[in-house]
Amino acid sequence: MVKKQFKAESKRLLDLVINSIYTNKEIFLRELISNASDAIDKIYYKTLTDDSLTFNKDDYYIKIVPDKTNRVLKISDTGIGMTKEELDENLGIIANSGSFAFKNENELKDGHEIIGQFGVGFYSAFMVAETVTVISKAFGSDEAYKWESKGVDGYTIEPWEKDSFGTDIILKIKENTEEENYDEYLEEYRLKSIIKKYSDFIRYPIKMDITSTRLKEGSENEYEEYTEEQVINSMVPIWRKNKNELTKEDYDNFYAEKHFGFDKPIKHIHLSVDGMLSYKAILYIPEKPPFDFYTKEYEKGLELYSNGVLIKEKCADLLPDYFAFVKGIVDSEDLSLNISREMLQHDRQLKLIAKNIKNKIKSELENLLKDDREKYEEFFKSFGRQLKYGIYSDFGTNKEFLQDLLIFYSSKEKKMVTLDEYVSRMPEEQKYIYYASGESIEKIAKMPQTELVLDKGFEILYFTEDIDEFAINMMMNYKGKEFRSVSSSDLGLETDENEDSSKSDEKENKELLEKMKELLSNKVKDVRISKRLKNYPVCLANDGELTIEMEKILNSLPNNQNIKAEKVLEININHDVFKALKDAYESDQDKFNLYTDLLYNQALLIEGLPIEDPVEFTNNISKLMV
Numbered sequence: 001m002v003k004k005q006f007k008a009e010s011k012r013l014l015d016l017v018i019n020s021i022y023t024n025k026e027i028f029l030r031e032l033i034s035n036a037s038d039a040i041d042k043i044y045y046k047t048l049t050d051d052s053l054t055f056n057k058d059d060y061y062i063k064i065v066p067d068k069t070n071r072v073l074k075i076s077d078t079g080i081g082m083t084k085e086e087l088d089e090n091l092g093i094i095a096n097s098g099s100f101a102f103k104n105e106n107e108l109k110d111g112h113e114i115i116g117q118f119g120v121g122f123y124s125a126f127m128v129a130e131t132v133t134v135i136s137k138a139f140g141s142d143e144a145y146k147w148e149s150k151g152v153d154g155y156t157i158e159p160w161e162k163d164s165f166g167t168d169i170i171l172k173i174k175e176n177t178e179e180e181n182y183d184e185y186l187e188e189y190r191l192k193s194i195i196k197k198y199s200d201f202i203r204y205p206i207k208m209d210i211t212s213t214r215l216k217e218g219s220e221n222e223y224e225e226y227t228e229e230q231v232i233n234s235m236v237p238i239w240r241k242n243k244n245e246l247t248k249e250d251y252d253n254f255y256a257e258k259h260f261g262f263d264k265p266i267k268h269i270h271l272s273v274d275g276m277l278s279y280k281a282i283l284y285i286p287e288k289p290p291f292d293f294y295t296k297e298y299e300k301g302l303e304l305y306s307n308g309v310l311i312k313e314k315c316a317d318l319l320p321d322y323f324a325f326v327k328g329i330v331d332s333e334d335l336s337l338n339i340s341r342e343m344l345q346h347d348r349q350l351k352l353i354a355k356n357i358k359n360k361i362k363s364e365l366e367n368l369l370k371d372d373r374e375k376y377e378e379f380f381k382s383f384g385r386q387l388k389y390g391i392y393s394d395f396g397t398n399k400e401f402l403q404d405l406l407i408f409y410s411s412k413e414k415k416m417v418t419l420d421e422y423v424s425r426m427p428e429e430q431k432y433i434y435y436a437s438g439e440s441i442e443k444i445a446k447m448p449q450t451e452l453v454l455d456k457g458f459e460i461l462y463f464t465e466d467i468d469e470f471a472i473n474m475m476m477n478y479k480g481k482e483f484r485s486v487s488s489s490d491l492g493l494e495t496d497e498n499e500d501s502s503k504s505d506e507k508e509n510k511e512l513l514e515k516m517k518e519l520l521s522n523k524v525k526d527v528r529i530s531k532r533l534k535n536y537p538v539c540l541a542n543d544g545e546l547t548i549e550m551e552k553i554l555n556s557l558p559n560n561q562n563i564k565a566e567k568v569l570e571i572n573i574n575h576d577v578f579k580a581l582k583d584a585y586e587s588d589q590d591k592f593n594l595y596t597d598l599l600y601n602q603a604l605l606i607e608g609l610p611i612e613d614p615v616e617f618t619n620n621i622s623k624l625m626v
């Protein structure tokens with residue numbers, strides 16, 4: 001028997017396949033099973049065009065048989081098989097795909113399922129096998145042949161015996177090395193899990209003899225081993241089924257089976273898109289974030305299938321970061337895969353699918369917001385923060401896309417409201433969308449800065465998450481209405497009348513205010529008569545873009561630059577405390593200094609900021625008491 005050499009280029013290519021193309025050795029099984037499935041498909045297509053043939057589904061299957069003793073793994077199929085010439089051409093020339101040629105010859109365009117196209121998958125077997133033997137009998141032929149190779153040094157072909165048509169691939173599994181455990185490819189449970197992972201939705205049954213134990217008949221404590229042939233794959237993927245055939249429970253079960261989460265999804269989206277672009281998808285909006293969701297460790301992505309074969313477990317390109325919480329699968333025949341089938345080249349189709357999916361998720365969230373507020377609020381509790389990050393990041397590129405998905409607690413409604421709802425009920429004279437930031441709704445409700453705005457009957461949105469103000473700053477406005485913090489020194493509420501009276505108050509108390517400013521010179525930018533306070537004696541406001549809440553957040557970050565908001569101490573001229581302050585100013589300088597210090601510290605406390613010198617502060621209070 002003559003040993004044939006692989007063509008020169010083929011040798012290099014073979015080396016590439018074995019050592020570089022695939023990052024994961026276990027995929028050899030996916031490749032061989034895909035070939036077997038293609039081989040059965042080819043018979044199926046033949047029966048479509050040849051009336052003398054019938055396709056009896058039960059006759060077609062793939063069988064996996066591990067033999068630990070001899071270190072042999074056999075993958076058999078009842079497919080179309082190969083003639084001597086085909087063995088030579090398809091397995092002797094690397095990158096020659098008989099399947100690709102078959103697709104072209106038979107002009108299988110739409111709805112084709114054939115997986116092979118590059119003509120390299122078969123050789124991935126050499127990643128785990130020292131010898132690969134192929135015994136094949138072509139459909140309609142009386143002769144069988146054996147092809148055998150140990151890899152780079154060539155292959156042999158000789159006549160062989162085989163009862164029925166189809167192909168057996170026999171792998172002599174490599175011995176273990178220090179780095180690599182090859183034994184696992186002979187273990188029943190491991191093979192089963194590889195099949196489930198990559199080939200669960202191959203349309204033909206993948207069978208294996210599975211050994212289990214059971215109670216011996218008639219005995220109460222004696223067990224026996226028994227072996228039973230089982231079909232390992234589910235065959236028909238749920239996403240290929242008709243929506244009408246599926247219940248919510250089916251979708252929930254699939255979510256659990258796929259380990260997308262321990263929770264129950266809030267919503268599922270089943271897409272079946274045909275036309276220029278065709279794909280199927282099942283997407284889930286989970287109820288709860290996974291424990292690592294808001295950490296760097298969390299990996300977003302959807303499972304990507306091509307013709308039911310798993311290509312990528314987490315295809316990140318399919319989801320924008322702001323929808324990173326979405327789980328699910330996408331299956332498309334239209335993807336241009338690269339040779340390793342593991343990565344996709346920058347694929348136009350993939351981009352289109354991603355865009356489609358993004359829009360679909362958004363519209364489904366909008367529907368949820370409209371139709372089931374309670375559920376939406378539950379969702380928002382879990383993932384609202386991610387949407388806000390989406391508005392803030394990428395320099396606000398996505399702000400318009402996402403803004404209508406935001407909800408905030410409203411002082412007026414005492415519940416979560418959308419920006420659209422807020423703006424649509426704004427009185428004509430209200431210039432801004434007001435918001436107040438703080439740790440919790442309860443704390444914000446007590447903020448002195450909210451008094452005037454509330455008094456005017458205007459609604460305030462309560463911001464309790466650290467990202468809120470940053471996101472809103474990025475948005476700048478909503479439907480032409482600017483956002484304004486209630487702590488801002490300019491609330492846009494001044495009427496001419498109170499503007500005049502506050503001006504005369506400022507004038508009247510100019511020296512007192514100047515003196516206070518001097519005493520607090522390195523702490524506040526200015527001391528002013530407040531236009532907003534009613535019941536409280538003092539508060540802090542801010543000039544400029546950076547609010548006091550933002551200062552707190554920035555300074556809580558590692559490597560913070562100790563950034564300071566421009567603070568203004570505001571005093572309520574109508575409060576009794578002011579009268580006492582004025583008296584002290586006129587008669588007792590020490591007392592005035594003491595009061596100034598106390599008022600400033602009170603303002604800090606109300607704002608939730610730390611007092612710079614707590615010992616001095618308590619001493620000062622003591623001074624008042626004695």
Ligand SMILES: Nc1ncnc2c1ncn2[C@@H]1O[C@H](COP(=O)(O)OP(=O)(O)OP(=O)(O)O)[C@@H](O)[C@H]1O
Nearest residue numbers: 035039090097098099116117118119120121122167
């Ligand atoms: N079990 C099989 N039965 C019949 N023909 C097979 C079988 N396995 C491989 N072949 C033939 O060998 C060719 C080469 O297989 P190989 O897996 O290398 O490439 P492919 O499946 O065509 O493409 P890809 O690299 O995309 O998997 C196939 O196109 C097919 O014609």
